[in-house]
Amino acid sequence: MTMVRELRAAPELLANLTRREVKGKYKRTVLGQLWSLVNPLAQMIIFTAVFSFVLRVPIPTGDPSGLHNFAVFLLCGLLPWGFFVNVINGGMDSLVANENLIKKVAFPRAALPLASAFSLTLSWSIEMVVLLVALTVLGAASLLWTPALVLVMALLFAFAFGVALLLSVANVYFRDTQHFVGILTQAWFYATPIVYPTSLVLEQSEKIGSLIGSWTLYDFYRLNPMERFVELFRSLLYDNRWPPLDSTLYCVAWALVALVVGAAVFRRHEKKLAEAL
Structure with missing residues (x-):
């Protein structure tokens, strides 16, 4: 809560x-x-x-939208994934890239990764608007699901920002973090159903059977929070229906955990960042 108060006190x-x-991201580009x-x-x-x-x-095929288009199916997962990766990469580098500013000026350090996330949200919003227009042209009723889509986007923002x-703290102390994260992503x-449907994993899981006790490959696969987030976006955009309640709650839980843990760790190390850098 202290971090929230500090950020709210410094809107300018x-x-x-x-x-x-x-402005800086695409500076001097055509x-x-x-x-x-x-x-x-x-x-x-x-x-x-x-x-x-x-x-x-x-x-x-989208149910009940009737869509059957690989490019649209792909974008419904690719755009959320791209936003997530860009936010964690931008946030991870935000403190190291602003080393001189941190050492010279006193201000809420969390403003740096948050500003990076906000700037990426602007680009992402434009991308999602273009996707909504394309879906509408193809005959989907995706525009009707815009309010729900905004809420899911906010959930993904919270999860990505928490991570x-x-x-960002880990990268200050261990510069190898950015290289490790690159391989991990x-x-x-x-491991996320972006270029393929989840049904393919389910089919292979049924062929393999149980791995540990009653747990199957599909059960372990569904532990991936980004798999659930992609499911939410595809349900709204590609299928034009409400996402499954269990997946929605799962994403809410991950967003809250990521925010709480991320804020707690950041707050604990915030005062030592200038020395560590």
Whole structure:
């Protein structure tokens, strides 16, 4: 709560830091903010070519939307995943990148990873609006689910920011953190149903059977919080229906745990950051 009070007491600082992040990210580039759209579109084209035309990964038909489009199916998972990775990477580097500022000026240090997360949220929101427009053109009723979508986006923001707080502190003390996280996110990407449907994992799990006691491969697979977050986004955007209650509660729990633990760890080390840097 102390961290929240400090951040609320410095809205101008937070706004200036966020503005700096937004302007600095695409400084001296020709396309500027449009790069936030070009990058996911390029990934979509590559993954669609590989997994849809070469490997021919089967995807489900949206229920009840009736959609059956690999590129849209992919984007419904790729955009949330991209936001999550960008927030944790940006937050992880925020303290080290602002070493001089931290050593010279007294201010709430959490404003740095938060400003990074806010700037990425702006880009992500633009991407999601474009996706909603594309879904509407294709005949889906995704616009009707916008209020629920905003809530799920807020949940993912909370989860990503909590993880970013933890990693930002870890990166101050152990600079190998950023390299380790880079490898982890690559493996995590393929452990999350972004380029393939969850049904493929279920099929393999049924073939293998139990692994430990009554626990199957599918049971362990579903422990992945990002698997549940992707399920929420696909339910709203691709299927046009309410997400499963258990997955929603699971995401709420992960968001709260990440925020509470991340804030507690950050608060504990905040006063020592200048010395550690």
